[in-house]
Amino acid sequence: MIRKMYMKRFIYFFVFFLLLTLSLFFVMNRLSSKTLEENLIGASKNQLDYVKGILDGIIYEANMYGVQYAADSDVRFYQRHVIELSNYDSQMKKNDIVDRLRQTLLSSRSIESIGIYWKSEETFLSTNSTPEARLPFKDVHQRGWQIVGNSLYYFALYPYIQKSGQNEPTQYVVGVKLNTDYLKNLLKKAVNNDSSNAFFWFNSHQLWSEKEVDNNLLKAVTDMLSPQPEITLKYDYHTNSDDYYVLSGYIESIDAYLITYTQTNDFLQPIDRNRKVFFASILAVFTLGLVVIFTFYRNYYRNIRLLERKFSQVEQGNHNTRITENTDREFYSLFRSFNHMVTEIQDLFVSLKTETELRRGAELQQLQAQINPHFLYNSLFFIMSVAQFSPDSVMRMSKHLAEYYRYLTKLDRHEVTLESELQFAEHFLIIMALSKKMEYSIDLPPELSSLPLMPLIIQPVVENAIQHGIEGQQGAHRVTIDVKQTEAAITIKVSDDGKGLSLDDIRSLEARLESDTPPEGIKGVGLWNVNQRLKNTYGERSGLHFTTNDWGGLSVLLLISIPEVKGDS
Structure with a gap:
């Protein structure tokens, strides 16, 4: 008996020690992976937020210049000056406006060009003298950000503010074109290593990136995107061989997403290698432990679990269950006592159910008998008193009185x-x-x-x-x-x-x-x-x-x- 007790304790200790070792290693491995991944994600979020901050400044700057020149008095009265002034003076007015536009570009690396287009006169002033520069302005009918070709524009219209109930025609359009190469160069600031990449996703169809983006990853990421400008969202993307985490920030003003993705395999590979070595080193111990545990399970634990399962069935109301298997000598007496106990409980419940049904029936009959008989008498006297002059009241009283007592008698x-x-x-x-x-x-x-x-x-x-x-x-x-x-x-x-x-x-x-x-x-x-x-x-x-x-x-x-x-x- 003493040897059996020591053997059982040893088995318990061995199982506990084995599970504790595996659990601690698993927890440490998970914590290491999670900590590393959280640090990577935190660094990526900081870089993405930093780039978003720069973009917000660029967007604000472009908006400010668009509004500034849309409300500028020289721009507003330019067409009048052309008519009223001499050719020389009107040319000087034109040169003055263009010089001011060029001076604006000197202080900004993010703005490529600024143009002003008068729709009715088809006059165009711009820092970009190419003939194609005016083409994006002709079809502009509302202010705001637009993708034209492969460039991002902010358009401001004059009149800038429409009066209530009036729809004045647009006199001229001010367009601020951002530097596409500058925006793409910003993507370098949003990545932290060679395993990362970043790109802009505009209007749910146009991609800006310095590096090639895998089509499958792009499709999976764009299907998961959610326009929440206040927060940076994280997604996970998995292939057969690689794992990625994806961060996205929505820029509401230009209806675009700034997206970065990072391959995590290279960072987590050393931890995975250590985990494999550890599992290989304890495989022999684990195998021995399985043999010991199986022996204990076969001789003791299986019968204990069987008894526990049968008790659970009895607890759930199944009193017909019996133990007919694994009747070894060590458990035979216990199983026989269990079967006898369940039989007694079953007989007791049958008797109790019968008594309960009889008690409930008697209680219901008592409740039905307690209904006030004066209620019936008063109702009948009411019927008698109104029978001659109010047949409708008699019919209503009789109908509800019949329904009332039908419910009682059939209950x-x-x-x-x-x-x-x-x-x-x-x-x-x-x-x-x-x-x-x-x-x-x-x-x-x-x-x-x-x-x-x-x-x-x-x-x-x-x-x-x-x-x-x-x-x-x-x-x-x-x-x-x-x-x-x-x-x-x-x-x-x-x-x-x-x-x-x-x-x-x-x-x-x-x-x-x-x-x-x-x-x-x-x-x-x-x-x-x-x-x-x-x-x-x-x-x-x-x-x-x-x-x-x-x-x-x-x-x-x-x-x-x-x-x-x-x-x-």
């Missing part, structure tokens, strides 16, 4: 729906409304209509609201039923505008309802019965609660607790 189920219970209560309220001045309302959310509910749980509370609330207060005439659902419970609130109860009376009533025995006599038995049924069926958190409402009457809250869903232990 042989232990569960109904919330909708049917409220319909039953509504029949009662309609009958009462026919015989006295009374208003009622029922609010049931459609999604709760089919909620399972024990029968005869709402009507006693409604009857109590009328008998002890409305009939006890002169002028009282309102009853409402509101059903709501929260995360923890279903609530059914029955309110009336009757005489209500004081705070001391409410506390006294709640204390009587919490008693294990019903009140003496018949007063309060109905509410006590409802409270006990709620607690027995739906848990101790369920039950009746009482408050004074805004009318001054009493509100009775039927609280049905929703059981919490427990996770796997």
Whole structure:
């Protein structure tokens, strides 16, 4: 026995030590890889954000120049000067505007050219004297950034601000063309090594890059892009042989993405090599451990697991399960005792189920018998009193009285729906409304209509609201039923505008309802019965609660607790 105990402890220790060693190495390897990757990604994000900052400055500069020359007085009145001034003076005006445009370029490396195009006169002034320079300006109809050919332009129109309700024709267009080569050179600042690359992706179709971009990677990346200008997004891309992480930053003003991607294989290869060496070195130990563990599993653990699985089946309600396999000598007595125990439990549950069904049937019959007989007498006397002069009232009273008692006499189920219970209560309220001045309302959310509910749980509370609330207060005439659902419970609130109860009376009533025995006599038995049924069926958190409402009457809250869903232990 002592040797077996030591052997078992050794096996446990060996398994623990083996798993701990593998786990520690795995965790260290993962942490090393993750730390290295996070550092790479952090450095790449910083570089990408740095380039985005430069781009934001370039974009702002181009916008500023476009707006500046669109609102410039010399530009606005240039065509008038051409007409009013002499050829020499108008030429000097032209030279002055062109010189100012060229002076602007001297202070900016990112702007390639600036041009101004008057649409009606087809006059064009630009720092670029080539004939093709004016072509992008002719088809411009709105301000903003546009890709024309292989160049990025910012166009500003005059009038720059349109008056409300007016659509003035464009007089001239100011275009600021960015230096494409300069923008491509910026991509070098967004990468950190030879394993990285960067490119611009414009208007979901145009690519700018100094290096070649793999088509498969480009398609995969562009399918994942999301226009979120505030943050830098990270994506993962995998091929059969390579792994990449991709960073993208959306530049909203020019509708473009700045994208960088980095191949991680070269960085993680040394760590992968160390991991392979380690696994090779402990392979022999692991093999020996498997032999030891298999021996222990075959002789002991398998039978223990079998017993645990059978106990779990019994816990889930399967009382027909038996152990018929692996009846070795060491476990034979234990398995036989388990089979005997389950047989006894099965017999006990059958007996308990029979007793429970009998008790519930008797309880339901008792509830049906508790319905106030005076309610029937009063309804029949009402029918007799109005039969001669109001046949319509007789028909309505008879219809709802028949529906009311048909529900009672055919009630042989232990569960109904919330909708049917409220319909039953509504029949009662309609009958009462026919015989006295009374208003009622029922609010049931459609999604709760089919909620399972024990029968005869709402009507006693409604009857109590009328008998002890409305009939006890002169002028009282309102009853409402509101059903709501929260995360923890279903609530059914029955309110009336009757005489209500004081705070001391409410506390006294709640204390009587919490008693294990019903009140003496018949007063309060109905509410006590409802409270006990709620607690027995739906848990101790369920039950009746009482408050004074805004009318001054009493509100009775039927609280049905929703059981919490427990996770796997």
